[in-house]
Amino acid sequence: MVKVAVDAMGGDYAPKVVIEGVIEAIRRFDVFVYLVGPSDLLKAELAKRKKFDHSRVEIVHADEIVEMCEPPAAAIRKKRNSSINIGISLCKEGKADAFFSAGNTGAAVCGATLKLGLLEGIERPGIAIVLPNLVGVSLIIDAGANIDPKPMHLLQYGLMGSAYYEQILGKAKPSVGLLNVGEEESKGTEFMKEAYQLLEQSSVNFIGNVEGKDIFSGNCDVIVCDGFVGNVTLKVSESISETIAYFLRKELLSSIWGKLGYLLARPCFKRFKKQIDYSEYGGAPLLGVDGVVIIGHGRSNAKAVMNAIRFAKEEVERHINESITEQAKKLLVKA
Amino acid sequence: MVKVAVDAMGGDYAPKVVIEGVIEAIRRFDVFVYLVGPSDLLKAELAKRKKFDHSRVEIVHADEIVEMCEPPAAAIRKKRNSSINIGISLCKEGKADAFFSAGNTGAAVCGATLKLGLLEGIERPGIAIVLPNLVGVSLIIDAGANIDPKPMHLLQYGLMGSAYYEQILGKAKPSVGLLNVGEEESKGTEFMKEAYQLLEQSSVNFIGNVEGKDIFSGNCDVIVCDGFVGNVTLKVSESISETIAYFLRKELLSSIWGKLGYLLARPCFKRFKKQIDYSEYGGAPLLGVDGVVIIGHGRSNAKAVMNAIRFAKEEVERHINESITEQAKKLLVKA
Numbered sequence: 245m246v247k248v249a250v251d252a253m254g255g256d257y258a259p260k261v262v263i264e265g266v267i268e269a270i271r272r273f274d275v276f277v278y279l280v281g282p283s284d285l286l287k288a289e290l291a292k293r294k295k296f297d298h299s300r301v302e303i304v305h306a307d308e309i310v311e312m313c314e315p316p317a318a319a320i321r322k323k324r325n326s327s328i329n330i331g332i333s334l335c336k337e338g339k340a341d342a343f344f345s346a347g348n349t350g351a352a353v354c355g356a357t358l359k360l361g362l363l364e365g366i367e368r369p370g371i372a373i374v375l376p377n378l379v380g381v382s383l384i385i386d387a388g389a390n391i392d393p394k395p396m397h398l399l400q401y402g403l404m405g406s407a408y409y410e411q412i413l414g415k416a417k418p419s420v421g422l423l424n425v426g427e428e429e430s431k432g433t434e435f436m437k438e439a440y441q442l443l444e445q446s447s448v449n450f451i452g453n454v455e456g457k458d459i460f461s462g463n464c465d466v467i468v469c470d471g472f473v474g475n476v477t478l479k480v481s482e483s484i485s486e487t488i489a490y491f492l493r494k495e496l497l498s499s500i501w502g503k504l505g506y507l508l509a510r511p512c513f514k515r516f517k518k519q520i521d522y523s524e525y526g527g528a529p530l531l532g533v534d535g536v537v538i539i540g541h542g543r544s545n546a547k548a549v550m551n552a553i554r555f556a557k558e559e560v561e562r563h564i565n566e567s568i569t570e571q572a573k574k575l576l577v578k579a
Numbered sequence: 580m581v582k583v584a585v586d587a588m589g590g591d592y593a594p595k596v597v598i599e600g601v602i603e604a605i606r607r608f609d610v611f612v613y614l615v616g617p618s619d620l621l622k623a624e625l626a627k628r629k630k631f632d633h634s635r636v637e638i639v640h641a642d643e644i645v646e647m648c649e650p651p652a653a654a655i656r657k658k659r660n661s662s663i664n665i666g667i668s669l670c671k672e673g674k675a676d677a678f679f680s681a682g683n684t685g686a687a688v689c690g691a692t693l694k695l696g697l698l699e700g701i702e703r704p705g706i707a708i709v710l711p712n713l714v715g716v717s718l719i720i721d722a723g724a725n726i727d728p729k730p731m732h733l734l735q736y737g738l739m740g741s742a743y744y745e746q747i748l749g750k751a752k753p754s755v756g757l758l759n760v761g762e763e764e765s766k767g768t769e770f771m772k773e774a775y776q777l778l779e780q781s782s783v784n785f786i787g788n789v790e791g792k793d794i795f796s797g798n799c800d801v802i803v804c805d806g807f808v809g810n811v812t813l814k815v816s817e818s819i820s821e822t823i824a825y826f827l828r829k830e831l832l833s834s835i836w837g838k839l840g841y842l843l844a845r846p847c848f849k850r851f852k853k854q855i856d857y858s859e860y861g862g863a864p865l866l867g868v869d870g871v872v873i874i875g876h877g878r879s880n881a882k883a884v885m886n887a888i889r890f891a892k893e894e895v896e897r898h899i900n901e902s903i904t905e906q907a908k909k910l911l912v913k914a
Contacts, residue, residue, distance in 0.1 A: 313763055378822055391760055392768045425726055425810040428648060433727045433807065456814025460822040469811075472768065475760040476808055477815050479791025484819050487713055487795040492827075495847040502847035509840025512830040 245276050246557045249331040249340035252281035253309045254347025255544045262346065263289050265549020270300040272550065275557050278340055280304045280331040306330040309347075312542060316350030320358065328352055332359045335535045342556035344527060346540030346549065353389045353530060353539070360535040363565055365572030368397045369532035370471070371539055372408055373478055379462035383409050384423075386468075387528060388475035395438035398422070398468050399446055400572070404531040405466035406448045407567045412558060418465035421454030423473060428453065443468070447574050489517075526551025529559060531568065536560050580611050581892045584666040584675035587616035588644045589682025590879045597681065598624050600884020605635040607885070610892050613675055615639045615666040641665040644682075647877060651685030655693065663687055667694045670870045677891035679862060681875030681884065688724045688865060688874070695870040698900055700907030703732045704867035705806070706874055707743055708813055714797035718744050719758075721803075722863060723810035730773035733757070733803050734781055735907070739866040740801035741783045742902045747893055753800035756789030758808060763788065770805075778803070782909050824852075861886025864894060866903065871895050 250266055252259040259281055266277050279286055283305040290301070308326040310319040320329060328347060332355045334340040345352045349371070357369055370386035385405040390397060402420045409418040422440055424432045429440060431453055443450045454464045459477070469477070496502040506513065526548050527538035536559045538552045585601055587594040594616055601612050614621055618640040625636070641662040645654040655664060663682060667690045669675040680687045684706070692704055705721035720740040725732060737755045744753040757775055759767040764775060766788055778785045789799045794812070804812070831837040841848065861883050862873035871894045873887045 313761075315765060376822075378825060388760055423811060425723055425807055426648075430650060456811040456816075457818035459815060460818040472760060473808055473811055476758060476791040476804075477811060480794055480812050480815055481791075481819055483792035483795040484816055485823065487711075488820060488823050490713060492851050495851040496844055498850075499844075499847060502844040505840040505842070505844025505847070507840070508843065509831055509834075509837040512834060512837035512840070516827050516830040 245274055246342065246560045247276045247278065247340045248553050248556045249278040249280055249304070249334040249343045250549075250553070251327045251331050251343070251345035251347050252279045252286055253306075253327040254345040255540060256312075256542050257545070258346070259286060259289055261544065261546045262549050263293065264546035265544070266301065266553065267293055267296045268546060268550040269553035270297060273554055273557055275300070275553060277301050277553070278304045278331070278334055280306050280327045280334070281309075282307055304330060304334065310351045312348050314348060314351065316348060316354045319348065319351045320355045326351075328355050329359075332356055332537070335537075336360055341560040342536035342538065344538040344540060344549075344552050344556055346527070346542060346544040346552075349388060349539055352537065356530055356533045356535065356537045360533045360537070362532055363534050363569050363572065365569065366400050366404070366532040368393060368400065369530050370397075370401045370404060371474070371528050372405055372531050373474070373528045374413070375459065375481065377460045377462035381413060382459050382462065382465065382467055383413070384459065384467045384469065384474055384477065385531065386471040386474050387478050388471045389530060391470065391472040391475070393470050395435060395442055398439040398470065399442040400532065402443050402446065402448045402450065402466065402468045403571050404568050405468060407571045408529065408531060408564055409466050411562045411564050411567050415465060417449045419451045420448045420466040420468060421451050421458060421464035423467050423469035424453035424455065426453065427455065439468070447571070526555050529555065529564070531564075534565065536565070580609055581677065581895045582611045582613065582675045583888050583891045584613040584615055584639070584669040584678045585884075585888070586662045586666050586678070586680035586682050587614045587621055588641075588662040589680040590875060591647075591877050592880070593681070594621060594624055596879065596881045597884050598628065599881035600879070601636065601888065602628055602631045603881060603885040604888035605632060608889055608892055610635070610888060612636050612888070613639045613666070613669055615641050615662045615669070616644075617642055639665060639669065645686045647683055649683060649686065651683060651689045654683065654686045655690045661686075663690050664694075667691055667872070670872075671695060676895040677871035677873065679873040679875060679884075679887050679891055681862070681877060681879040681887075684723060684874055687872065691865055691868045691870065691872045695868045695872070697867055698869050698904050698907065700904065701735050701739070701867040703728060703735065704865050705732075705736045705739060706809070706863050707740055707866050708809070708863045709748070710794065710816065712795045712797035716748060717794050717797065717800065717802055718748070719794065719802045719804065719809055719812065720866065721806040721809050722813050723806045724865060726805065726807040726810070728805050730770060730777055733774040733805065734777040735867065737778050737781065737783045737785065737801065737803045738906050739903050740803060742906045743864065743866060743899060744801050746897045746899050746902050750800060752784045754786045755783045755801040755803060756786050756793060756799035758802050758804035759788035759790065761788065762790065774803070782906070861890050864890065864899075866899075869900065871899070
């Protein structure tokens with residue numbers, strides 16, 4: 245059974261929704277969870293819950309918490325007993341197969357990189373985000389692990405994203421594009437041009453530059469970008485979905501016909517909402533570290549936590565890191 | 580009467596929709612238009628149109644066209660008789676008060692910068708985009724004029740965006756934020772930290788770092804970013820709006836109740852569509868050049884062209900450039 249260490253104190257609604265998500269996950273999937281955080285608090289929270297299989301959850305005490313706004317490196321160094329540090333240590337010691345946190349992203353990235361180390365051939369980890377598009381899903385890498393990468397790191401993102409798409413999303417030789425301001429090879433900064441050359445010479449199925457519009461059109465499976473652009477893109481996408489939903493709701497509720505129309509078409513709106521709901525996609529894998537680490541959104545709800553645990557289980561079972569290492573070796577041989 | 584030179588050959592659907600937009604603009608607003616492009620073609624196109632005031636449109640012959648994918652600087656240098664070059668020359672000569680093109684953005688930026696020059700105190704032009712948010716509109720600058728700026732250019736964008744928001748969108752002392760990966764001062768690359776310091780020391784109403792989510796939340800009026808990030812953000816925003824509309828339509832049309840609900844709530848959907856429709860906002864001003872230049876989306880429809888001409892008229896009438904120059908001088912005195 246796959247064992248997942250979960251940062252019970254990570255996210256805006258921790259530990260309540262994290263525990264709800266964990267209980268739902270052990271109900272639905274064949275997983276064991278180490279719940280990491282202050283044991284008294286977690287015991288009290290678990291005691292409030294309805295019947296669940298107690299043999300599948302173990303509390304691991306951690307008496308420090310990394311706050312959302314703390315500088316990551318300093319927090320990892322100073323708060324040795326934080327839920328993030330102890331959760332990652334469970335992976336390092338081989339007790340857990342994977343770690344999930346919806347807490348301070350930078351701290352999770354920093355802690356995982358320092359404690360677990362990187363895979364052979366990978367110099368920087370990258371956060372991969374799966375987003376729905378018109379025909380399926382796109383994977384964006386990096387969504388913010390590394391905001392000042394070198395062109396070589398973008399090549400490694402392409403390789404890792406490609407391996408992940410193939411193993412987890414089940415498409416052989418997924419297309420890989422470089423997020424740029426235009427499609428022509430000559431577009432973008434010197435940095436982008438260098439990354440383009442590296443990707444073109446690599447073994448991935450590189451289709452050239454793609455634009456912001458291609459993320460949702462489905463023209464490209466794996467979209468490579470630096471962590472700064474990826475992070476902004478992700479936050480813009482979430483924000484605009486919410487804004488559009490708000491405008492639509494406001495208009496529909498502004499008239500009796502709108503309300504009636506809404507009531508009649510309610511199942512359609514529900515299915516629509518499910519399609520654009522980030523929590524369906526759960527957490528984002530931190531690729532490149534020597535272990536399975538899933539990063540959750542700060543606003544993760546119980547469903548997002550449950551889905552993140554499911555993703556962790558799948559990644560472990562499908563040996564995503566072996567696949568990345570193999571691809572990286574091929575690349576090294578080629579270079 | 581404000582005179583606008585319009586690149587009749589710019590955009591994916593030129594010259595047809597450009598001419599439609601121009602005719603609608605002269606019907607609605609007190610403007611005169613120089614229609615720039617191959618005169619035979621334009622004469623034939625104008626002849627097809629229904630009655631309009633011929634004294635308000637003058638064809639100016641230009642026999643070359645800059646293609647959408649051409650490298651901008653080379654196109655401006657080589658195609659001296661392009662509709663972009665000739666349109667901008669009309670401004671330079673003082674015949675036209677403003678120039679609008681939905682053609683090759685890079686070429687319009689390059690041509691305007693070379694021919695018209697920059698305002699005192701401004702070192703790089705920036706494209707400003709107005710987007711709807713939950714409480715009003717946000718202005719993003721730069722949306723792609725300059726993809727590799729220096730921190731000082733971001734300061735100048737803040738200043739120009741602030742002046743534009745105040746003059747055209749009518750809010751005194753608009754808030755200015757720096758688009759970053761987190762709100763804390765310590766976030767982002769060295770480049771971002773330098774830009775932060777410059778903005779903080781400036782006369783604009785700087786509120787610090789903002790995130791991708793703030794563009795649509797309405798937390799900030801003017802959002803400053805480099806042209807690479809701004810361009811990606813803009814294209815992502817458009818793309819996700821379309822994707823969401825597609826998902827919603829698909830769901831509503833998938834059942835009889837959905838269709839019925841849609842029919843009942845139709846006026847609501849129409850108002851909703853109007854709110855998120857880019858063409859309502861028309862073109863984007865190129866700020867910093869010594870003239871009024873409006874950049875249109877390649878996919879501009881007639882309404883977008885009409886609205887862009889309206890924006891050009893407003894910019895001319897409200898003396899936006901004088902306001903920018905004044906602000907820039909204050910900044911120079913302060914620095």
